[in-house]
Structures are given as structure tokens and as C-alpha cells.
Amino acid sequence: MPRPPVGRDTTLCMSLSGRPGNFGSRFHNHLYEAMGLDFLYKAFTTRDLSAAVGGVRALGIRGCAVSMPFKEACIPLLDGLAPSAAAIESVNTIVNDDGRLTGHNTDYAAIAPLLRRHGVAPGTPFVARGSGGMAKAVVSALRDEGFRHGTVVSRNEAAGRRLAEACGFRWQAEATGAPLLVNITPIGMQGGPEAEELSFPEALVAGAQAVFDVVLLPSETPLIRCARALGKTVITGMEVAVLQAVEQFRLYTGLSPSEAQIAAAAAYARS
Incomplete structure (x- = not known):
């Protein structure tokens, strides 16, 4: 089933990184397409972390991956931490549940x-x-x-x-x-x-x-x-990226892709 056309009801996910790359966008969007989900993923960087995280909350962005150098700096801007993030005081994933932002660590x-x-x-x-x-x-x-x-x-x-x-x-x-x-x-x-x-x-x-x-x-x-x-x-870091991205996908969508879908998304993201 193809992904629905992007519209007003499309759910947005994103990433924040000092050096944005294409892996996350390609991986997640490939899975959205394969599973027919009305989701869209886009990578960003910022010089104003507080405003960026505020935008995640205010705009109803469902999920936000977090990379260097924001993994620790974002913590005071969140409403809570999942055990995976609280135990190590480092966040690589923000999940937005109706305006409440929770930090996770899928790495x-x-x-x-x-x-x-x-x-x-x-x-x-x-x-x-x-x-x-x-x-x-x-x-x-x-x-x-x-x-x-x-x-x-x-x-x-x-x-x-x-x-x-x-x-x-x-x-x-x-x-x-x-x-x-x-x-x-x-x-x-x-x-x-x-x-x-x-x-x-x-x-x-x-x-x-x-x-x-x-x-x-x-x-x-x-x-x-x-x-x-x-x-x-x-x-390799690519192996880490795939496993942690799959867990992010589950957190954002509540769904689990098949092994074949994961392999195809990973191959596409690497290409």
C-alpha cells in the first residue's frame, strides 16, 4: 500500500544534529512508504536548541532524533525521561505525546x-x-x-x-x-x-x-x-544506526517493520 500524499494530516518526524545527514530521512521515509504510513521525516540543524525543541512541542511533531552535540543539552527542555535515557543522562530520541516531550535513548x-x-x-x-x-x-x-x-x-x-x-x-x-x-x-x-x-x-x-x-x-x-x-x-556505526532507528520507528508509529522491510530500508539509506 503506497504512502498517502503529504497533506494537513501528515505526521512529521525529524532529527536535530550539528551535522545533519541523510541516513535517518532515507531510512524512515522508506519504511513509511513500504508500510503505507502518512508520516514524513526531515533532518534539521539549529543554533537555538531551546527554540527548536519548543517547535517540536508547539507544532505537534511526533518524534525527534537527537545527535551530537545536543544529546545532553536537550534534557532540561523535556518533560521527562524514559529509563533508557534517565540511567545515562543522555537523549537521542524525543517522543511527543500530545505536547509532553519524553527523552529516550535507543543507542x-x-x-x-x-x-x-x-x-x-x-x-x-x-x-x-x-x-x-x-x-x-x-x-x-x-x-x-x-x-x-x-x-x-x-x-x-x-x-x-x-x-x-x-x-x-x-x-x-x-x-x-x-x-x-x-x-x-x-x-x-x-x-x-x-x-x-x-x-x-x-x-x-x-x-x-x-x-x-x-x-x-x-x-x-x-x-x-x-x-x-x-x-x-x-x-560498524551503520549497524548501530539501523538498530536504533528501528526502535525510534516503533516509538513514533507504534508499529514493527518486518526483517525484510528493515533490510530494504537500510540498503536504501546506505545507497
Whole structure:
């Protein structure tokens, strides 16, 4: 059944990001079309977060994905937090129920299934680079999945120490080797100032068993390319994006797409 023509009754969903991309718009709109839903998704950025979130409420926008650098800054503007967001004080999804805005974190929900899918055991020691909102989601998910031996590495010592201590891990300024390496920074991000850089030295990648890079674009970051060339297990940011976007879709629409529909939407979003 085709999606109805856009009209006054169309439900709008959106995203807010410092660097808007096309993945969310393409993924969600493909599913709306496939399932015949009168929904429309559009990506935005803003220099006035308070006004933007106020617009979500005032205009009846059903859902809003939240990316860097707004995941923590948006919290005081909301009416409440779901357990997934409250536990880590980071929001990547806002759901609007008749003017009441609730923050969720679907990034957090995506991490454990991905680790299990790739056979990364909870006892695996890890080093995670990053201390922002996405880092909170990933490191908290590692803790809650039973990982007990971890180190947080970050340029921002205060934020890194807070995250490490909150989750029961260590902080240090420079990365050392571990069986699992996790990049939760913009290093390697397409269009960024460090787009061609490795977030971990090649020698550390060579000594690892698995490498996880949350950067979405490109899906084959310098770190992922290096890890593949060395025969390591890899988990990409694209995989995270798909799982968390499916959960957003469920929150916005109340419906669950089929595995075939998810696969088709993901392939379209990557193209």
C-alpha cells in the first residue's frame, strides 16, 4: 500500500544534529512508504536548541532524533525521561505525546544485541575512546551487559573520569591495548577535520580481537578498514544506526517493520 500524499494530516518526524545527514530521512521515509504510513521525516540543524525543541512541542511533531552535540543539552527542555535515557543522562530520541516531550535513548538499546550478534563475550576487556553523549550510551551498555574490565580514554579528562567512575571503569589519557577497541568520537567521520585519521594506532588494532566504531559515515572508516585488513571482528556505526532507528520507528508509529522491510530500508539509506 503506497504512502498517502503529504497533506494537513501528515505526521512529521525529524532529527536535530550539528551535522545533519541523510541516513535517518532515507531510512524512515522508506519504511513509511513500504508500510503505507502518512508520516514524513526531515533532518534539521539549529543554533537555538531551546527554540527548536519548543517547535517540536508547539507544532505537534511526533518524534525527534537527537545527535551530537545536543544529546545532553536537550534534557532540561523535556518533560521527562524514559529509563533508557534517565540511567545515562543522555537523549537521542524525543517522543511527543500530545505536547509532553519524553527523552529516550535507543543507542543504548542497540549496543548489547550487536555485541552478542558478533560474539563479543561480556568478559572481554575493552578500551573505549570518547566521553560525550554517545559514549555514555555505549559505555553504560557495556557495563550493563556484564563487561567488568574497561578503560575510558578521552581528551576531556573531567568528562572522561566522570563517565569511567560512574560505570566502574578506569580513565586514562592515552589508549593502550585491549581485546576490544571502541571508538565513540568523531575521529574518522566523513567531512570532519580528522576524517582520514585512525582513532587507535594500528599496533593496537593488530593486537585486538574486535573493533567497534560508532561513526556512521562513512560506514568503512579508516579504523574499520584497518581492522578488516588485519582480519579482526568489526562492528560498524551503520549497524548501530539501523538498530536504533528501528526502535525510534516503533516509538513514533507504534508499529514493527518486518526483517525484510528493515533490510530494504537500510540498503536504501546506505545507497
